[in-house]
Amino acid sequence: MNQDYIKADKWSIIEEGFDQENVKSSESIFSIGNGAMGQRANFEETYTGETFQGSYIAGVYYPDKTRVGWWKNGYPEYFAKVLNAPNWIGINIYINDVALDLATCKKVSGFRRELNMKGGIYTRCFQAVTSNNVEIDVIVKRFLSLDIDEVGAISYNVKVLKTDAKIVFEPYLDGGITNEDSNWDDKFWNITNITSANNRAFIEAHTMKTNFQTCTFMQASLHYNGKEVSPKPADRSESFVSIKFEQNVKANESVVLTKFGGYTVERNHPNKELTSVANLTLDKVSDLGFESLLEKQKASWASIWEMSDIVIEGDIKAQQGIRFNIFQLNQTYLGTDSRLNIGPKGFTGEKYGGSTYWDTEAYCIPFYMATKDDKVARKLLKYRYNHLEKAIANAKKLGFFNGAALYPMVTMNGEECHNEWEITFEEIHRNGAIAFAIHNYYRYTGDYSYIPEMGLEVLIGIARFWHQRVNFSEEKGKYVMLGVTGPNEYENNVHNNWYTNYLAKWCINYTLTQLDKVKSGYADDYHRIIGKTKLTDRECEKWKNVADEMYFPYSKKYGVFLQQDGFLDKDLVRVDELPKTERPINQKWSWDRILRSPYIKQADVLQGFYFFEEDFSLEDLEKHFDFYEPFTVHESSLSPCVHSIQAAKLGRMEQAYNFYLRTSRLDLDDYNKEVEEGLHITSMAGTWMSIVEGFGGMRVVDDKLSFKPQIPNQWKAYSFKVNFRDRIIKVHVTSENVSFQLIGSKEVSIRVNGKKVELFPDKLITV
Template structure:
C-alpha cells in the first residue's frame, strides 16, 4: 500500500488518483466532524469495494458485554462501544437504469479528494465510464455544520458527458447498520418508526440497553436546467427509507442533488419532540440554503483559525501536519457540552471504544486552554468531577475503601469499561494525570475557584487511593507500589514504576497543600468538603508518611532513575541495533518477547520529567533522555511529542524537528501502519505542544508566561497565538528575532530567555 499519497499543501489534504488500496486509510484521513457528530469519508453512492462505514453521534454508546477467556474479579462487565449510527449520507445513483458503482466502472479518471481545512469542507470529484458505458463528471461537496450542529449538507452534481442519459437519484436513510468493532455481534440499534413525507424522511431508533433515542433525518431536492425536479417517496422497510428523483439529462449538462441530513438525540431533547426538532432543523437550513449554510461554515472556521492557527513558513509538510492536527481536534471537541470528552479516535473510527482516556488531561487540556478560554478546559475538568462517585465505585470493586477513587482507564459514563487486566487494574497512573490537570489548569488560567468548588474532592479521592495502593517494604523501609503498568505498556505488571510512584507522592503533597489553601481562603467550601468526605488530620498524617517515604528505583552505575525495579535485568540492546524488518515490534513480535525486551512504547520516566520539569535540572533531563530514548520505539502516538519538547529543551533542534514531523504527520504518513482504523486524535494536541512548548519554549513560571524560542533550520518563521488569562499574545519567531503582539487593554510582563519583557497593548515588541 502506498503510504505517501497525500499531496503536500498548506491548507488542504489532497488525494489524486483512484486507488482502492488506499480506500480505508482515506476514509479516516478525510473524516469530518462538528463536535456533535462525525463521519468517515465514505462515498455517498454505492461502493462494493472494501470500505469501513462509519457515522458517529457524540455521547451515544453501547455497553458491549466483555469478552475474555478467563474472568477475573473486578473486571468491567462491558466495554463501551462508540456506535456506528444510522447512515444519512447515502445516495444511490442509476445511469440508464444501472446502479453506479466506482468499484465496477470501466474507467475512473481525474479522481480527487480535498479536505479544505480552512473552510471545513470536503470535496470529491472524478470522471468515470460506468459499466454500461455512460460517461460522467462528478463533483460532491460535503460538510457538517458548526452553526446548526445537528445538520450536515451534501451537494452531488453529475454531468453526463458522452450522450443523453436517464439519471436517477435515490437519497436514503438506513438504520440497518453494524459496527466493525463488536464482541458478540449484538444488535446495537432497534428501529421503531420509519416515515417519508414529501421530500423528507425520518427514522426513529434507539440503542439497545443504553436507550439513547435518536431521529435520523434527511431532506433532498434536485435541480436541473434551473428548475426543481419533484421527487417521490420510493421505498420503506423496517429500517430503510428512500426518495426517488428521475430526470433525462442532455449531454454536457449538469444535474445537482442537494441533501441535508443528520441526527437529533434524546441527550439534548425530550423523546417525544425528536421528529419535530428534526423538522425545525430542516426548515432552518432550507431557508438558509446550501450556499448560505456553506458560507456560515467558512465564517465559523475562520473564527476558529483566527485563534488556533499555527503558521509555518518554508516547510509545507510541517505546515500541513500541524493544521491537520488542529483541524481534527476542533472537529472532535469544541467545548460546548461538559457531558462530552475527547475520544482517542474522535469521530474517525471505533477502536478503543471511542471513550475517554487520560490523554485528555495529559495532552488535550493545554491545547484547549490556550486556543479557546478557561471555560472550555473547566468543562473537561467538570466532566471528571461529575464522575467522582463512579471513580469511587470503580476503586471499591477492586477492594479499596473509605472513598478512595480510581478513575477509569476507559469510560463513557465514569464507569470503567476497559477489559485488559494489565491495563484496567494496573495502569493506575491515569489518576495522577487527572490531579496534574487540576494543577495545570490553575497554573495557566489563574482560576482557583475550580479547586474549592470541585477539584479538592477529586484530589482527596485520588490521594486516598494512593495511600491504600502502596505498602511498606520492611526490607527497604520505604513505601513501594507493586504490580503496576506505567505509560510504557511494553512493561506490564512491574514493581515500582518510577513515574507512577512519583505521581503518587506528588498527588498527596499537592492535595495536602490545597487542603490548607482552601481551609484558609474558602472556609465554607472547606467545611462542606470535610463534612462530605469525613477527612481527618490523622488520615492526612498517614498520607504524609507515605509521600515522605516513597521508594524510587535508582541506578548508581548509570546515574538515572529506573523505569521499574527490574529494568537493568533486561538485555539492553538499543533500538538502532534492531533490524528494520522487525519493526514495528507490536506487529512483528510475540507479547512475551516484547515484555522481556528493554523497548519502550512511549515516554515513561521522561513523561514524569515533562510534567514536573521544575523538580529536575537540565543536566538531569539530559542524562535520562540519553539513557532512555535509545530504547524507545515510539509505537504509541503519545510518544514523539514529549520527546520533541524535551529534545528542544536540550537544544537538539534537529532531533526535536524529526520528532515533531513524526507526531504531526503520524496519520497523514501512517507511521504505525494503522490509520485505516481511525486517526490518533488525542495525540494531535501533543503536536501543538511540540511547537508551542517545544520550539517556542512556553512555560508558566511564577505566575507569568515565559518563552525560550528556537526555530528548526528547515523553517523561515513560525507564529502562534495563546490566550493567557484572557489576554491574547501572538508570538512570531524567526532565526534573527522573536516578536510579541498583545491584544488587550493592560500591559503584561513576560519572560523571554530569562529576562523580563513588558508587552504593551496593540504594540509589537521585538526581542
C-alpha cells in the same frame, strides 16, 4: 515505507488518483466532524470495494459485554463501543439502470479529493466510464455545519458526457448498520418508527441497553436546468427509507442533488419531540440553502483559525501537519457541552471505544486552555468531578475503601469499560494525570475557584487511592507500588514503576497543600468538603508518611532512575540495532517477546520529567533522555510529542524537528500502519504542544508566562497565539528575533529567555 499519496499543501489535504488500496486510509484522513457528530469519508454512492462505514453521534455508545475466557473480581462488565450510527449520507445512483460504483466502473480518471481545512469542506470529483459505457463527470461537496450542529449538507453534481442518459438518484437513510468490531454480534440499534413526507424522511431509533433516543433525518431535492424535479413516493423497509428522483439528462448537461441530513438526540431535546425538532431544523437549513449554509461554515472556521492557527514559513509538510492536527481537534471537541469529551479516535473510527482516556488531561487540556479560554478547559475538569462517585465505585470494586477514587482508564459515563486486565487493574497512573490537570489548569488560568468548588474533592479521592495502593516493604524500609503498568504498555505487571511512584508522591503532597490553602482562604468550602469526605488530620499524616517514604528504583551505574525494578536485567539492545524488518514490533513480535525486551512504547520516565520538569535539572533531563530514548520505539501516538519537547529543551533541534514531523504527520504518513482504523485525535494536541512548548519554550514560571524560543533550521519563521488569562498574545519567531503582540486592553508582563518583558496592547515588541 510510509504512505506518501497525500499531496503537500498549506491549507488542504489532497489525494489525486483513484487507488482502491487507499480507500480505507482516506476514509479516516478525510473524516469530518463538528463536535456533535462526525463521519468517515465514505462515498455517498454505492461502493462494493473494501470500505469501513462510519457515522458517529457524540456521547452515544453501547455497553458490549466483555468477552474473556476467565473472570476476576473488579473486571469491567462491558466495553463501551463508539457506535456506528444510522447512515444519512447515502445516495444510490443509477445511470441507465446500472448502479454507479467506482469499484466496477470500466475507467475512473481525474479522481481527486480535497479536505479544505480553512473552510471545513470536503470535496470529491472524478470522471468515470460506467460498466454500461456511460461517461460522467462528478463533483461532490460535503460539510457538517458548525452553526447548526445537528445537520450536514451534501451537493452531488453529475454531468453526463457525450450521450444522453437516464439518471436515478435514491438518497436514503439506513438504520440497519453494524460496527466493525463487536464482541457478540449484538444488535445495537432498535428502530421504532420510520416516516416520510414529500422530500423528507425520518428514522427514530434508540440504542439497545443504553436507550439513547435519536432521530436520523434527511431532506433531498434535485435540480435540472434550474428547475426542481419532483420526487417519487418513498421506498421503505424495516430499517431503510429512501426518496427517489428520476431525470433524463442530455449530453453535456448536469443534474444536482442537494441533501441535508443529521441527527436530533435526547441529550438536547425531549424524546417525543425529536422528529418535530428535525423538521424545524430542516426548515431552517432549507431557507438558508446549501450555499448560504456553506458561507456560514467558512466564517465559523475563520473564527476558529483566527485564534488557533499556527503559521510555519518555509516548510509545507510541517505546515500541513500542524493544521491537520488543529483542524481535527476542533472537529472533535469545541467545548460547548460539558457532558462530552475527546475520544482517542474522535469521529474517525471505533478502535479503543470510550470517549475519555487520560489523554484528555495530559495532552488536550493545554491546547484548549490556550486556544479557547478557561471555560472550555473547566468543562473538561467538571466532567471528571461529575464522575467522582463512579470513580469511588470503581475503586471499591477493586477492594479500596473510605472514598478512595480510581478514575477509569476508558469511560463513557464514569464507569471503567476497558477490557484488558493489565490496563484496567494496573495502568493506574491515569489517576495522577487528572490531579496534574487540576494543577495545570490553575497554574495557567489563575482560576483557583475550581479547587474549592470541585477539585479538592477529586484530589482527596485520588490521594486516598494512592495511600491504600502502596504497601510498606520491610526489606527496603520504604513504601512500594507492586503490580502496575506505566505509560510504557510494553511492560505489564511491574513493580515500582518510577513514573507511577513519583506521581503518587506528588499527588499526595499537592493535595495536602491545597487542603491548607482552602482551609485558610475558603473556610465554607473547607468545612463542606471535610464534612462530606470525613477527612481527619490523622489520615493526612498517614498520607504524608507515604509520600515522604516512597521508594524510587535507581541505578548508580548509569546515574538514572530506573523505569521499574529489574529494568537492567533486560538485554539492553538499542532500537537502532534492530533490523527494520522487525518494526513495528507490536505487529511483528509476540507479546511475550515484547514484555521481555527493553523497548519502550512511549515516554515513561521522560513523561515524569515533562510533567515535573521544575523538580529536575537540565543535566538530569539530558542523562535520562540519553538513556531512555534509544530504547523507545515510539509505537504510541503519544510518544513523539513528549520527546520533541524534551529534545527542544536540550537544544537538540534536529532531533526535536524529526519528532515533530512524526507526531504532526503520524496519520497523514501512516507511521504506525494503522490509519485505516481511524485517526489519533488526542495525540494531535501533543503536536500543538511540540511547537508551543517545545520550539516556543512556553511555560508558566512564578505565575508569569515565559518563553525560550528556538526555530528549526528547516523553517524561515513560525507564529502562534495563546490566550493567557484573557490576554491574547501573538508570538512570531525567526532565526534572528522573536516578536510579541498583545491583543486586548490590559498590559501583561512575561519572561523571554529569563528576562522580564512588558507587553502593551497592540504594540509590537521585538526581542
